Amino acid sequence: MTRYVYDFIEGGREMAGLLGGKGANLAEMTRLGLPVPPGFTVSTDACRAYLADKAVPDGLFDEVNAHLREVEVRLGRRLGDPAEPLLLAVRSGGRYSMPGMMETILDIGLNDATVTGLARISGDERFAWDSYRRLIQMFGRTVHGVPAEEFDRELDALRATAGPDGPTAEQLHGLVETYKKVFADRVGHEFPQAPHEQLYLAIRAVFESWNAARAVLYRRREHISDDLGTAVNVMAMVFGNLGPDSGTGVAFTRDPATGAPGVYGDYLSDAQGEDVVAGVRNTVGLDELSRLDPASYRRLTGIMTTLERHYRDLCDVEFTIERGRLWMLQTRVGKRTAAAAFVIAAQLADEGLISWDEALTRVSGAQLAQLMFPTFDPQATPEPLATGVGASPGAAAGRVVFDNAAATAADGPVILVRRETNPDDLPGMIAAAGILTARGGKTSHAAVVARGMGRTCVCGVEALQIDPERGEFRVGDTTVRAGDLVSIDGTTGRIYLGEVPVRPSPVTRYLAGELAPETDRLVSAVDRLLRHADSVRRLGVRANADTPADATRARALGADGVGLCRTEHMFLGARRALVERLILADGLDEVHAALAELLPLQREDFVAILAEMDGLPVTIRLLDPPLHEFLPPLPELAARVARAEALGQHPGRDAVLLAAVRRMQESNPMLGLRGVRLGLVVPGLFAMQVRAVAEAAARRVAEGGDPRPEIMVPLVVDVHELAAVRAEVADVLATVPGAPPIPVGTMVETPRAALTAGAIAGEAEFFSLGTNDLTQTTWAFSRDDGEGSFLGDYLERGIVEASPFETVDVAGVGRLVRLAVAEGRAARPGLTVGVCGEHGGDPESVEFFAEAGLDYVSCSPYRVPIARLAAGRAAVAPDCVGSDAR
Amino acid sequence: MTRYVYDFIEGGREMAGLLGGKGANLAEMTRLGLPVPPGFTVSTDACRAYLADKAVPDGLFDEVNAHLREVEVRLGRRLGDPAEPLLLAVRSGGRYSMPGMMETILDIGLNDATVTGLARISGDERFAWDSYRRLIQMFGRTVHGVPAEEFDRELDALRATAGPDGPTAEQLHGLVETYKKVFADRVGHEFPQAPHEQLYLAIRAVFESWNAARAVLYRRREHISDDLGTAVNVMAMVFGNLGPDSGTGVAFTRDPATGAPGVYGDYLSDAQGEDVVAGVRNTVGLDELSRLDPASYRRLTGIMTTLERHYRDLCDVEFTIERGRLWMLQTRVGKRTAAAAFVIAAQLADEGLISWDEALTRVSGAQLAQLMFPTFDPQATPEPLATGVGASPGAAAGRVVFDNAAATAADGPVILVRRETNPDDLPGMIAAAGILTARGGKTSHAAVVARGMGRTCVCGVEALQIDPERGEFRVGDTTVRAGDLVSIDGTTGRIYLGEVPVRPSPVTRYLAGELAPETDRLVSAVDRLLRHADSVRRLGVRANADTPADATRARALGADGVGLCRTEHMFLGARRALVERLILADGLDEVHAALAELLPLQREDFVAILAEMDGLPVTIRLLDPPLHEFLPPLPELAARVARAEALGQHPGRDAVLLAAVRRMQESNPMLGLRGVRLGLVVPGLFAMQVRAVAEAAARRVAEGGDPRPEIMVPLVVDVHELAAVRAEVADVLATVPGAPPIPVGTMVETPRAALTAGAIAGEAEFFSLGTNDLTQTTWAFSRDDGEGSFLGDYLERGIVEASPFETVDVAGVGRLVRLAVAEGRAARPGLTVGVCGEHGGDPESVEFFAEAGLDYVSCSPYRVPIARLAAGRAAVAPDCVGSDAR
Numbered sequence A, B: 001m002t003r004y005v006y007d008f009i010e011g012g013r014e015m016a017g018l019l020g021g022k023g024a025n026l027a028e029m030t031r032l033g034l035p036v037p038p039g040f041t042v043s044t045d046a047c048r049a050y051l052a053d054k055a056v057p058d059g060l061f062d063e064v065n066a067h068l069r070e071v072e073v074r075l076g077r078r079l080g081d082p083a084e085p086l087l088l089a090v091r092s093g094g095r096y097s098m099p100g101m102m103e104t105i106l107d108i109g110l111n112d113a114t115v116t117g118l119a120r121i122s123g124d125e126r127f128a129w130d131s132y133r134r135l136i137q138m139f140g141r142t143v144h145g146v147p148a149e150e151f152d153r154e155l156d157a158l159r160a161t162a163g164p165d166g167p168t169a170e171q172l173h174g175l176v177e178t179y180k181k182v183f184a185d186r187v188g189h190e191f192p193q194a195p196h197e198q199l200y201l202a203i204r205a206v207f208e209s210w211n212a213a214r215a216v217l218y219r220r221r222e223h224i225s226d227d228l229g230t231a232v233n234v235m236a237m238v239f240g241n242l243g244p245d246s247g248t249g250v251a252f253t254r255d256p257a258t259g260a261p262g263v264y265g266d267y268l269s270d271a272q273g274e275d276v277v278a279g280v281r282n283t284v285g286l287d288e289l290s291r292l293d294p295a296s297y298r299r300l301t302g303i304m305t306t307l308e309r310h311y312r313d314l315c316d317v318e319f320t321i322e323r324g325r326l327w328m329l330q331t332r333v334g335k336r337t338a339a340a341a342f343v344i345a346a347q348l349a350d351e352g353l354i355s356w357d358e359a360l361t362r363v364s365g366a367q368l369a370q371l372m373f374p375t376f377d378p379q380a381t382p383e384p385l386a387t388g389v390g391a392s393p394g395a396a397a398g399r400v401v402f403d404n405a406a407a408t409a410a411d412g413p414v415i416l417v418r419r420e421t422n423p424d425d426l427p428g429m430i431a432a433a434g435i436l437t438a439r440g441g442k443t444s445h446a447a448v449v450a451r452g453m454g455r456t457c458v459c460g461v462e463a464l465q466i467d468p469e470r471g472e473f474r475v476g477d478t479t480v481r482a483g484d485l486v487s488i489d490g491t492t493g494r495i496y497l498g499e500v501p502v503r504p505s506p507v508t509r510y511l512a513g514e515l516a517p518e519t520d521r522l523v524s525a526v527d528r529l530l531r532h533a534d535s536v537r538r539l540g541v542r543a544n545a546d547t548p549a550d551a552t553r554a555r556a557l558g559a560d561g562v563g564l565c566r567t568e569h570m571f572l573g574a575r576r577a578l579v580e581r582l583i584l585a586d587g588l589d590e591v592h593a594a595l596a597e598l599l600p601l602q603r604e605d606f607v608a609i610l611a612e613m614d615g616l617p618v619t620i621r622l623l624d625p626p627l628h629e630f631l632p633p634l635p636e637l638a639a640r641v642a643r644a645e646a647l648g649q650h651p652g653r654d655a656v657l658l659a660a661v662r663r664m665q666e667s668n669p670m671l672g673l674r675g676v677r678l679g680l681v682v683p684g685l686f687a688m689q690v691r692a693v694a695e696a697a698a699r700r701v702a703e704g705g706d707p708r709p710e711i712m713v714p715l716v717v718d719v720h721e722l723a724a725v726r727a728e729v730a731d732v733l734a735t736v737p738g739a740p741p742i743p744v745g746t747m748v749e750t751p752r753a754a755l756t757a758g759a760i761a762g763e764a765e766f767f768s769l770g771t772n773d774l775t776q777t778t779w780a781f782s783r784d785d786g787e788g789s790f791l792g793d794y795l796e797r798g799i800v801e802a803s804p805f806e807t808v809d810v811a812g813v814g815r816l817v818r819l820a821v822a823e824g825r826a827a828r829p830g831l832t833v834g835v836c837g838e839h840g841g842d843p844e845s846v847e848f849f850a851e852a853g854l855d856y857v858s859c860s861p862y863r864v865p866i867a868r869l870a871a872g873r874a875a876v877a878p879d880c881v882g883s884d885a886r
Helices: A013-031 A044-053 A060-075 A115-123 A124-146 A146-159 A169-187 A195-209 A214-223 A273-278 A286-292 A294-309 A338-350 A356-360 A367-370 A404-409 A423-431 A444-454 A507-509 A519-535 A548-556 A573-584 A588-612 A634-646 A651-665 A676-679 A686-702 A719-733 A751-753 A757-759 A771-779 A783-796 A813-827 A843-851 A861-877 B013-031 B044-052 B060-075 B116-120 B124-144 B148-161 B169-189 B195-209 B211-222 B272-280 B286-292 B292-311 B337-348 B356-361 B365-371 B404-409 B423-431 B445-453 B506-511 B521-536 B548-556 B575-585 B588-612 B634-646 B653-664 B677-679 B683-703 B719-733 B751-755 B757-761 B770-779 B783-797 B810-827 B843-851 B861-876
Strands: A005-007 A038-040 A087-093 A104-108 A231-236 A249-254 A261-269 A315-322 A325-333 A388-391 A395-401 A414-418 A435-437 A456-459 A466-467 A472-475 A480-481 A484-490 A494-497 A540-544 A562-566 A619-620 A707-714 A744-748 A766-769 A832-835 A856-859 B003-006 B039-042 B088-094 B104-108 B230-235 B245-256 B261-269 B315-322 B325-333 B389-392 B395-401 B414-418 B434-437 B456-459 B466-468 B473-477 B479-482 B485-489 B495-497 B540-544 B562-566 B617-621 B707-711 B744-748 B765-770 B832-835 B856-859
Touching: A005 A013, A005 A060, A013 A038, A013 A044, A013 A087, A013 A231, A013 A325, A013 A651, A038 A060, A038 A087, A044 A195, A044 A231, A060 A231, A087 A195, A104 A124, A104 A195, A115 A124, A124 A146, A124 A169, A124 A195, A146 A169, A249 A273, A249 A286, A249 A294, A249 A338, A249 B856, A261 A273, A261 A286, A261 A294, A286 A294, A294 A325, A315 A494, A325 B707, A338 A356, A338 A367, A338 A519, A356 A519, A356 A861, A367 A519, A367 A843, A367 A861, A388 A444, A395 B495, A404 A414, A404 A423, A414 A423, A423 A444, A435 A444, A435 A484, A435 A783, A444 A456, A456 A484, A466 B286, A507 A519, A519 A861, A540 A548, A548 A588, A548 A861, A562 A856, A573 A588, A573 A651, A588 A619, A588 A686, A588 A707, A634 A651, A634 B634, A676 A686, A676 A719, A676 B783, A686 A707, A686 A719, A707 A719, A707 A766, A719 A744, A719 A757, A744 A751, A744 A757, A751 A757, A751 A771, A751 A813, A751 B770, A751 B810, A757 A766, A757 A813, A766 A813, A766 B292, A771 A783, A771 A813, A771 B751, A783 B588, A783 B677, A813 A832, A843 A861, A856 A861, B003 B013, B003 B060, B013 B039, B013 B044, B013 B088, B013 B230, B013 B325, B039 B060, B044 B195, B044 B230, B044 B315, B060 B195, B060 B230, B104 B124, B104 B195, B116 B124, B124 B148, B124 B169, B124 B195, B148 B169, B195 B230, B211 B473, B245 B272, B245 B286, B245 B292, B245 B337, B261 B272, B261 B286, B261 B292, B286 B292, B292 B315, B292 B325, B337 B356, B337 B365, B337 B521, B356 B521, B356 B861, B365 B521, B389 B445, B395 B434, B395 B445, B404 B414, B404 B423, B414 B423, B423 B445, B434 B445, B434 B485, B434 B783, B445 B456, B456 B485, B466 B751, B506 B521, B521 B861, B540 B548, B548 B588, B548 B861, B562 B856, B575 B588, B575 B653, B588 B617, B588 B683, B588 B707, B634 B653, B677 B683, B677 B719, B683 B719, B707 B719, B707 B765, B719 B744, B744 B757, B751 B757, B751 B770, B751 B810, B757 B765, B757 B810, B765 B810, B770 B783, B770 B810, B810 B832, B810 B843, B843 B861, B856 B861
Parallel strands: A395 A414, A414 A435, A435 A456, A540 A562, A540 A856, A562 A619, A619 A707, A707 A744, A744 A766, A766 A832, A832 A856, B395 B414, B414 B434, B434 B456, B540 B562, B540 B856, B562 B617, B617 B707, B707 B744, B744 B765, B765 B832, B832 B856
Antiparallel strands: A005 A038, A038 A231, A087 A104, A087 A231, A249 A261, A249 A315, A315 A325, A388 A456, A395 A484, A466 A472, A472 A480, A484 A494, B003 B039, B039 B230, B088 B104, B088 B230, B245 B261, B245 B315, B315 B325, B389 B456, B395 B485, B466 B473, B473 B479, B485 B495
16 A cells, blocks of 8 residues: 655655655754654645545545654644643645645644643643644635635734733634634634544645646746646744744855855744734844854854755755754755855855766856846936836846837937837837836736847836826826936836936946956856866857957857857848849859959958958858848838829839839748748859858968858758759859868758758768757748737736747757757767757757757857856756756 | 689679679570670679779789670680781670760770771671771760760861762771871870770779769669769670661660550661661661571560560660670660559460569559649650750740749749759749749759649750840740740640640540540559559548548548548638637637537538548548638738828738737747647637537437548647647537547657657557658758758759658658557557558658558548558558669
């Protein structure tokens, strides 16, 4: 027969699956000899059996009774004994905590008889009745769903009539009778007087709460299995509310906000834990406890040291002091801010408690990213005007604008203010320093897009009354007009009037070389952890860089080369006219003439980038986008020509352009004439680019440099495409004297390229996985279109866990990645495989790529340190890939 | 040591890989005791060794000499013997014949000495000198690349001066001397007099010709491996040009055009095979031979019977009669028209020579498709005006147009005439009944697009002089103006002035039930082969049908149900206004109101289709396309609004529409808000459709019918999408009393659906592979865009073998198909998997799907018979999948 119940002295932290996190840690503390009230845990097995059969499993309550008797023997009190009653606390405790679960019922065992026993042994009749009314209220709410207000109303009425010392025992007795009536009215039967029945019902209620709507929704969203179930912890009550020599508190082994060493916490005397939560009185620091009760304080700090050495990490605890005796009610590895995570990891490594490898697993690239955002200067921060949802971190200040036109026309930084955003607002969002909306949460269009683009965003500021027609918004009495300055904090969700000074993050200043690592505890920790990551990582980190300035920044931030140099960005600005000539060319001669003019310009682009990256690889992608992207949009041209014609004017060049754009229009440009297709269809285009690369490299060699260009062919779906381009490349390279060898490889950015990677590797000297386009095609999901139109919905309904453009989709795209790596390397042993999609800068994705055996990732320069850290973490703990740092 | 040379008596037809097709069949005839001139074959191994080492393999010529001696002994003549010289014919012979390969050198062994021996033993001096000049010319051309004109010029000059009986022996002797001079001038050395050297050089020349540019190009295009190599056949010469009792001919065991029984062929007396090819004189029928030389005729027909019984198929032969003695020079399984293929297969099965299963492998779905096109009435066909390349079969007549505007504006059928086409011409090509171009071949843009759209097309009619500005084209003296009637035959490539009456194909009339199978030999063969296919096939064949009329047609053509009923077509016409209301709806109430009006209309659609398909499954796809497809295009609206505004008019409803279209505009609608995404985002849309299906089915049940609807969810990428829709479907179905059980399944039309098929099968009661969209996403290739813009180029350069939209891409898309089938069925044993892309009607693809284990394919109604045949063929000969019928 399955065993369902474990005494605290029987378990340990390795049993978290069976006992839940809380139960396992209570057992661990018991095993360490720390003062934990006696008790036992009903296992998750019991919960699963209950949920499967919709009935309490056979023998469960017999087991509960047996363990209960042991507790009674150990304490010398019995449940339901009117003279010396044992009281119990029942708490849920799954593997993960989640909203909607039944949390706690205290004081189980109280009834009309035992309440007097409690009054006698505590010597405090008021406390006894107060405990009883708490039980009825908690039991009513959590077991039977009676709204808390039904009880609170009565309590408030009593408090209003009570004297300055609060209600008397008699008044509280009266309140208990009222509560019992409320209970019976709402539930349909009397409050159960039998203590064992109370216990059984509480255990069942915990089981039932596993399927509470909010819990189910949360699990779906977080992709936690519905099969885990929760454990139930049953513990003898201890009381922090038995007078001034009692109390309750929480404590951390270090400061969870900054990581500063030394025990840190809050204490509230003469109170239970729920009073702390309810904020009945203000808590005091632990220093105060050291004055009030030095013995308990010493005992507590000793225990904290024991726990931290035992868990080798920051721990937090809940404790209660009952008439001078310290009891530990809970411990766990404590949550912490990103800054504290870095500082604590480095400190623990310094103290020799953990290795530097392990320290690396205690921080994450996502945390490093968080530390790189600017913040408002705390000295200069005024009262916030309003608060919403911090949807995309950062601190931005700028002038208020209400539409795209104003956003794109503005000189300085602007904050785009909208009721909510939709894809029409993209140009404005791109132009803005920050985005502020009145509606929508973390998964709204504004939030998703802003995070995707690294824009600061505050959403759902319900207090905003926006009137775009009048060009203003109001918050209460305050009116803010277009052009006024506001500041928004995307981390806290606060918005401020005026321009609050922004302070660059010290971590960013350090990364930019402006701050020495010794100047700051945090920066020093980041510096040492990053350096350790570099020393252990096997995954290279290159940067996406299209300009010499990008290349310089990338090198400073530790990039091992350029993994993606997009050449299309080189055809904008003044050169657009040349591209237009190329497109409108009538005959091969005009095409060649246009290309001949572009050649020297391209060559100079490459010379500069190769010089910046001297000695490091620079992967240059041949022209990728459809040519019509260089022309004005069709609706705009159509309208211009129609307007001119209606007015009897000659539309001139617009008519020529319109004809060209109409001819080249594509219904799905993403899937049209671009990449290698363009290179094979437009004669001489790729040859010109290859010649520019080769001549630039030859020049660098002549100048004594060490240029290492690589040529990358985009959008290949079939090995024959690559073979055709390679033949052309070889012809060109043969005519450029002094150029170094230049490898030719391919993007793997279509499902077919991945599915035929073995064949393609026959012609490719390297692979670069373009996971942006690979995601778009694998998901049939145009990033430009779908992210705004349905992704929000999908995230909200838990259909997807994360945007596949933020974190690589392991089940679909990841499967193609693994396949391409395996089959590419089988065909060409030692084939270099990198990633140049934006996933290259996402820590979770980087860890996946490391595990998949890639050689490098490439990301935007400012994400290079994040990728370096993630790559280091993946190297030391490949099994924690995909899981969060603590 | 590898053996390189095989005497004809050593080989057989099973050795075609080693001996090439020609050599293997010569050996087979020798083995059968048929009169084949003695000889031997140099194997493809020798060719491969030569090509690998760029040198004749050691010992090859020793082997050749040894075999040559055997031939000499058998015939009692020796190569180079001035008295009784043996002469040899050298012919290439690979596994496949291909253009550009060296074909034949005759009369090897002639030189200044042996020519007199030949004159003596033949008793014909003129013949001897003529043979010598032929050798010099053929040798010069094929071994050394001397242009044929260089020799022909001299021959023509001689003929001009010769008497009515042709040149005398002396004149021909003089011509030989001239030819030798031409040879020496062009080649740089004298014509080789040593007969063995002639032979060795000829064998090397055959090897070299394997890498001739045209052959390489052909192999690349046909995806024939460059590693096969060719064999070389060396055979004693026999002469058909020794007088009136000699001659040469070709014969077929049945009529290769119609399949009619009885030997059929052409004969030319006193001639060599090359004279037949050159068309020096007109050939006569075999009847004539039976008169001229009854003994040889009887011998020939006896041999033909032997060959057909032996090969169990139509054979063709080349033969020569040398002074009354019949020699067989070649045989092979003969090529035939599509009609003959069906007739012959049925006849051979009737005759018991082959089984009906085997008969099925002798025909293909592609041939059946060809037989379904209309043809010109042969009685009414005039002289053709000109002839080009038959690029897309069919017969079309219509008025000449030269541009899109005229094509789309015309009332009746039109023929679009262009120098060549490009993507700009698409609208015109869609509107036209046929396409006619002056330039380009079978892989030109016009040809590819026309075949893709099933339009008749004749390309590359070089005689056409097109002048679009004047609106006319000329062929010689004939001028054809816009609006004139022309007729084009896409099978033969012929074009005619005026409207030639078109005759529907008898096969199509039979399939439509208008013709009884007994009325026609061809129709009867098709009927019996189709019925046999139905009796053996395991693959179901359903039809794509959106209307009751489609459903009726599909059922008549033998469909096993409807595999794809698209609901979007039901929202066009008058109902478009309701969709507009839905799109422009302000708030949920208006959405529901619009849906409520659509519900009864949808229900009636389904009732009618379910009635037509009573007792058979009807798979109904929920709405798939983006909603903005129901609105006018953006550039059109933008221009309309701009024009109105410029004229100071109020744009009215256009402005409202423009705003909506702008809001809903997508850069890649194919990858945007459509399919299941739309269903999850637009509240009530799918529920309305599901209700309509359920209510329609309930109605049919009440009427005593047997409705079998299935509901199919499009564009799923993740199992959670399907789970959400299924929950909604279940809610709706629960409220419709009397509806039968309705299975809910999913399209697998994105790479991710295939890659996560195991998970998705958990929620899907069936899979339907949407290979159109799956191809678009796997290839990142929008059919609308890429087919016109670069596919023609790709086909022409051999980068792809076929449009992946015509024939399923086995390496990429096919791999996903196999994966989806395997993992879907692993998760849900017995899962039904069908295909509803257009590949379901492509015979080669159907055979792939059968082999991949699918349950059914679905295709357009008129392709149902083709799919039935292909499915039958796949069932009886799974190993011939992907190969053509003969």
